[in-house]
Amino acid sequence: xxxxxxxxxxxxxxxxxxxxxxxxxxxxxxxxxxxxxxxxxxxxxxxxxxxxxxxxxxxxxxxxxxxxxxxxxxxxxxxxxxxxxxxxxxxxxxxxxxxxxxxxxxxxxxxxxxxxxxxxxxxxxxxxxxxxxxxxxxxxxxxxxxxxxxxxxxxxxxxxxxxxxxxxxxxxxxxxxxxxxxxxxxxxxxxxxxxxxxxxxxxxxxxxxxxxxxxxxxxxxxxxxxxxxxxxxxxxxxxxxxxxxxxxxxxxxxxxxxxxxxxxxxxxxxxxxxxxxxxxxxxxxxxxxxxxxxxxxxxxxxxxxxxxxxxxxxxxxxxxxxxxxxxxxxxxxxxxxxxxxxxxxxxxxxxxxxxxxxxxxxxxxxxxxxxxxxxxxx
Numbered sequence: 559x560x561x562x563x564x565x566x567x568x569x570x571x572x573x574x575x576x577x578x579x580x581x582x583x584x585x586x587x588x589x590x591x592x593x594x595x596x597x598x599x600x601x602x603x604x605x606x607x608x609x610x611x612x613x614x615x616x617x618x619x620x621x622x623x624x625x626x627x628x629x630x631x632x633x634x635x636x637x638x639x640x641x642x643x644x645x646x647x648x649x650x651x652x653x654x655x656x657x658x659x660x661x662x663x664x665x666x667x668x669x670x671x672x673x674x675x676x677x678x679x680x681x682x683x684x685x686x687x688x689x690x691x692x693x694x695x696x697x698x699x700x701x702x703x704x705x706x707x708x709x710x711x712x713x714x715x716x717x718x719x720x721x722x723x724x725x726x727x728x729x730x731x732x733x734x735x736x737x738x739x740x741x742x743x744x745x746x747x748x749x750x751x752x753x754x755x756x757x758x759x760x761x762x763x764x765x766x767x768x769x770x771x772x773x774x775x776x777x778x779x780x781x782x783x784x785x786x787x788x789x790x791x792x793x794x795x796x797x798x799x800x801x802x803x804x805x806x807x808x809x810x811x812x813x814x815x816x817x818x819x820x821x822x823x824x825x826x827x828x829x830x831x832x833x834x835x836x837x838x839x840x841x842x843x844x845x846x847x848x849x850x851x852x853x854x855x856x857x858x859x860x861x862x863x864x865x866x867x868x869x870x871x872x873x874x875x876x877x878x879x880x881x882x883x884x885x886x887x888x889x890x891x892x893x894x895x896x897x898x899x900x901x902x903x904x905x906x907x908x909x910x911x912x913x914x915x916x917x918x919x920x921x922x923x924x925x926x927x928x929x930x931x932x933x934x935x936x
């Protein structure tokens with residue numbers, strides 16, 4: 559019998575084992591999904607597009623109007639994108655995959671700031687590229703530049719950035735982004751910048767794109783999407799833009815891989831990028847919840863939690879409890895009725911658990927109360 563792809567043996571399934579929906583009595587701190595409905599104007603525009611019969615093939619990279627809207631939106635972050643070099647993809651994951659396929663060759667190494675969202679590792683291994691996990695600082699989960707320098711080899715081709723970060727909640731400073739750009743320039747690396755949480759930064763400084771800095775645009779591939787900031791996870795819509803020579807390659811990949819996203823969703827995605835009040839309301843709510851959960855988590859025995867700076871995650875050091883992260887997560891579910899993510903599902907995350915606070919303030923208070931009762935009873 560013919561064999562399957564041997565690369566699959568090395569590809570994990572990320573958080574899947576700890577994402578199965580538990581009973582309604584369990585507080586879920588697992589899913590990185592806004593608990594808001596998609597804003598009504600977006601939904602209504604999708605319905606209207608269906609009523610207009612917008613269900614046929616269309617421009618493969620996305621409608622002219624949508625690509626222009628993405629380029630205009632990116633100017634908020636001082637990113638200059640040519641609408642002709644914007645491709646709308648079936649989710650942000652697909653955009654990351656396209657960036658890798660357009661810039662890397664077999665056995666190329668990519669630096670990941672560890673612990674990193676596990677899909678990056680899986681994608682690289684699927685394509686026979688090599689993920690190199692570089693530990694971040696443990697006091698604030700920001701880049702460790704000495705560790706990055708030590709990790710570079712002759713095969714290093716790119717560095718993956720994600721700020722605001724999943725799973726750590728870190729938001730890299732403008733000075734750190736400049737250092738990362740200088741590092742990439744020194745070693746002639748591509749920068750793949752996943753800005754999916756860009757609208758959810760709680761720091762005094764905003765998300766900063768390496769593309770916005772002098773010399774950054776020529777080596778930065780910018781990836782984002784509608785899932786988090788617009789509460790559109792199930793719509794599976796992302797974008798990718800970057801230097802023309804990269805985007806010419808991305809367009810070829812997209813045509814062969816997906817053709818284009820659903821035609822009737824393109825007008826809805828365009829409407830979404832024009833919304834202000836709805837997205838600001840959601841961001842303000844998550845910022846408020848950040849304050850609530852951090853204060854409560856800090857009181858848990860044996861748990862250390864640097865203040866989350868963005869997205870909707872808190873990465874908790876639980877080594878002081880004497881438990882491994884797998885034991886902690888398993889017992890938290892069984893004994894406290896709280897579901898969370900063990901860090902060892904990500905390389906470099908051993909001894910940590912990830913908590914998503916994309917749930918109600920009521921659930922946050924009750925969930926941490928349960929953890930407190932459980933830990934104090936041990």
